[in-house]
Amino acid sequence: MSASFSYNKQEKLKSRKLLEQVFAEGKSFSVFPFKVFYISPAVELDFPIKIGVGVSSKIFKKAVDRNYIKRLIREAYRLNKTPLHNYMHEHKKQLAVFILYIGKELPQLPQLQTKMPLLIDKLINALHENFVANT
RNA sequence: CUACAAACCCGAACUAUCGUUCCGUUAUAAACGGGAAGGAAAGUCCGGACAGCACAGAGCAACCUACCGGGUAACUCCCGGAUUCAAAUUUAUUUUUGAAAAGAAAGUGCCACAGAAAAUAACUACUCUUUUAAAAAAGAGCAAAGGUGAAAAUGUGAGGUAAGAGCUCACAGUUACAGCAAGUAAUUGUUGCAACGGGUAAACCUUAGGUGCUGUAAUGCCACAUAUAGAAGCCUUUGAGAACUGCUCGUUCAAUUUCUGAAAAGAAAAGGUUUCAGGGUAGGCAGCAAGAUUGUAACAGUAAUGUUACAACCAGAUAAAUGAUAGUGUAAAAACAGAAUCCGGCUUAUGAGGUUUGUAGCUUU
RNA sequence: CGGGUGGUGGCGCAGCCCGGUAGCGUACUUGUAUGGGGUGCAAGGGGUCGCUGGUUCGAAUCCAGUCCACCCGA
Numbered sequence: 001m002s003a004s005f006s007y008n009k010q011e012k013l014k015s016r017k018l019l020e021q022v023f024a025e026g027k028s029f030s031v032f033p034f035k036v037f038y039i040s041p042a043v044e045l046d047f048p049i050k051i052g053v054g055v056s057s058k059i060f061k062k063a064v065d066r067n068y069i070k071r072l073i074r075e076a077y078r079l080n081k082t083p084l085h086n087y088m089h090e091h092k093k094q095l096a097v098f099i100l101y102i103g104k105e106l107p108q109l110p111q112l113q114t115k116m117p118l119l120i121d122k123l124i125n126a127l128h129e130n131f132v133a134n135t
Numbered sequence: 136c137u138a139c140a141a142a143c144c145c146g147a148a149c150u151a152u153c154g155u156u157c158c159g160u161u162a163u164a165a166a167c168g169g170g171a172a173g174g175a176a177a178g179u180c181c182g183g184a185c186a187g188c189a190c191a192g193a194g195c196a197a198c199c200u201a202c203c204g205g206g207u208a209a210c211u212c213c214c215g216g217a218u219u220c221a222a223a224u225u226u227a228u229u230u231u232u233g234a235a236a237a238g239a240a241a242g243u244g245c246c247a248c249a250g251a252a253a254a255u256a257a258c259u260a261c262u263c264u265u266u267u268a269a270a271a272a273a274g275a276g277c278a279a280a281g282g283u284g285a286a287a288a289u290g291u292g293a294g295g296u297a298a299g300a301g302c303u304c305a306c307a308g309u310u311a312c313a314g315c316a317a318g319u320a321a322u323u324g325u326u327g328c329a330a331c332g333g334g335u336a337a338a339c340c341u342u343a344g345g346u347g348c349u350g351u352a353a354u355g356c357c358a359c360a361u362a363u364a365g366a367a368g369c370c371u372u373u374g375a376g377a378a379c380u381g382c383u384c385g386u387u388c389a390a391u392u393u394c395u396g397a398a399a400a401g402a403a404a405a406g407g408u409u410u411c412a413g414g415g416u417a418g419g420c421a422g423c424a425a426g427a428u429u430g431u432a433a434c435a436g437u438a439a440u441g442u443u444a445c446a447a448c449c450a451g452a453u454a455a456a457u458g459a460u461a462g463u464g465u466a467a468a469a470a471c472a473g474a475a476u477c478c479g480g481c482u483u484a485u486g487a488g489g490u491u492u493g494u495a496g497c498u499u500u
Numbered sequence: 501c502g503g504g505u506g507g508u509g510g511c512g513c514a515g516c517c518c519g520g521u522a523g524c525g526u527a528c529u530u531g532u533a534u535g536g537g538g539u540g541c542a543a544g545g546g547g548u549c550g551c552u553g554g555u556u557c558g559a560a561u562c563c564a565g566u567c568c569a570c571c572c573g574a
Contacts, residue, residue, distance in 0.1 A: 005153060012454080016417070019454070052454060063177095063473050071155095071458050078154070079459090098454090109459065 007078040013052030013096055022052075022098050029126065031119045033103030034073075038123065039096050040130075048088050051077060052098040059104055069101050076112040084120050091131065097123070 013019060018041065026039035053073045055066045077099070088095060099119075101107075 007154070009156080009456095014454070016454080054454070064471095067473060068458090070454095075154080075459055 005078050007051075007074055007081075010047040011049065011051060013050040013098060018050070018096055019052065019098070022096050026096075026098075027126070029122060030102065031115060031122060033101060033107065034115065034119055035100045035102045036119060036123065037098045037100070038126075040093055040127075041096055048093075049081075049085065049095045049097070053077075053101075054098065055101045065106060069107065072107060072109050072112055073099060073101060075109065076116040079113070080116040080120055083117075084124060087124050087127070093127070093131070095127070 013022070021041065022037050022039050026037045028035060028037045030036065053070050055069045057066065060066050060069065
């Protein structure tokens with residue numbers, strides 16, 4: 001797979017049903033300031049990896065702040081997602097992920113840029129253990 | 136030029152790389168071109184458009200509005216005007232700003248403390264009569280005096296009286312009504328006549344006028360899925376229930392057979408309906424982006440605004456799009472802040488700067 | 501998108517409808533009873549009534565605006 005930096009409509013986690021499944025049945029871990037929910041759905045998806053992004057409106061009252069944080073997370077994801085894509089391509093599995101921002105203060109992009117690779121690594125490791133246990 | 140006040144404007148720009156969303160073209164895993172948040176998108180405080188339901192209404196209740204004229208699709212909005220009150224300011228009711236400014240002379244309630252009294256009063260005092268040597272007591276009259284309070288029964292003078300009192304008169308003040316003059320009107324001026332009556336309606340209320348209910352997750356269509364299943368109650372023309380706003384009246388709609396019995400009625404089944412508990416779906420299309428639209432100019436109008444002409448098309452997502460990095464540039468890139476059916480207002484938040492008007496001060500001519 | 505509730509000593513609440521004195525429980529401080537502690541008894545301190553403005557002689561209370569917290573419906 002080519003090293004694309006895109007993050008378009010197909011890659012977004014959109015279905016309400018799948019979202020509820022991710023929160024209800026999915027596993028989770030946290031890499032501060034993120035919390036990650038993920039699941040490997042059995043249903044065929046139109047794109048192998050679907051990612052959603054969210055911020056709590058209780059912590060960030062203003063819509064401007066929430067939009068800003070979501071943009072930064074998307075930016076950090078699309079620049080660091082290549083290892084995850086390569087891994088999923090090799091194992092031919094599907095994945096639905098939701099990234100939640102749980103920090104209390106407005107972040108800066110460099111901070112998220114350093115944390116995002118850690119998150120991706122941890123996600124790959126978790127998936128790997130899971131596959132090995134199943135097979 | 137500076138300070139203050141008021142009204143209004145503006146809400147940064149460009150280049151490169153990576154990336155998002157919508158539209159179009161080539162074309163069909165892509166490429167190219169074009170569009171892509173606000174003055175408040177906010178609060179959801181008003182008014183509409185649009186959609187569904189209802190359209191058989193009446194009364195009551197509830198809620199809203201409250202000087203006059205104009206503007207508008209409409210308005211708790213805007214413009215202009217008049218009166219009163221309040222605040223600031225001033226030599227000056229001089230100027231500016233603001234006001235939920237109908238009615239307290241329909242009725243009810245309330246007005247702490249203080250004070251004789253907080254509104255049909257009468258404690259002290261004053262006057263008269265009786266008793267009495269006197270002091271004083273009892274009865275009657277009166278509402279002038281009492282200085283407390285946020286507020287004290289219109290103020291001053293004279294007459295009048297046993298003492299007093301708008302009881303009477305003069306002047307002044309306030310208010311209601313009627314006439315005349317000006318004004319479209321609010322209202323103003325003036326004459327006559329009557330009265331003097333505390334405040335509070337952002338206390339109840341009265342008067343006048345107005346309001347059908349629900350909101351785009353409305354609503355219509357397509358696709359997929361499930362349970363013709365469960366519990367309790369009521370009813371089937373002597374009617375449960377539904378609709379018409381909340382209540383009442385009223386109107387409209389509203390579901391059957393068999394058996395027993397002389398009939399009334401009863402039983403069974405079926406059906407209807409209300410409530411409860413539960414199951415399924417939660418995808419797509421329309422609504423949804425050309426409109427009370429925006430810009431410029433001319434004309435009408437004091438203005439709000441309207442009319443005409445020309446030009447423009449300027450977000451449309453659905454876990455929800457505008458960003459990141461580097462550079463140019465600047466004294467500093469910074470404030471408040473992110474569309475979700477769409478418009479017109481109001482309110483609130485807001486950095487730096489600019490424009491106009493008024494007032495004051497200083498400088499120059 | 502629509503609808504509703506609340507904000508009063510450190511904490512939990514009343515008072516608001518119908519305007520004039522801010523109170524209750526608990527906690528705190530001091531004294532007392534006990535050899536000491538707890539318990540009890542007595543006394544005391546502590547509140548810009550979320551904020552701003554208005555109505556009124558006077559506002560926690562009435563009216564308007566605003567901030568915060570919470571809840572409900574689809």
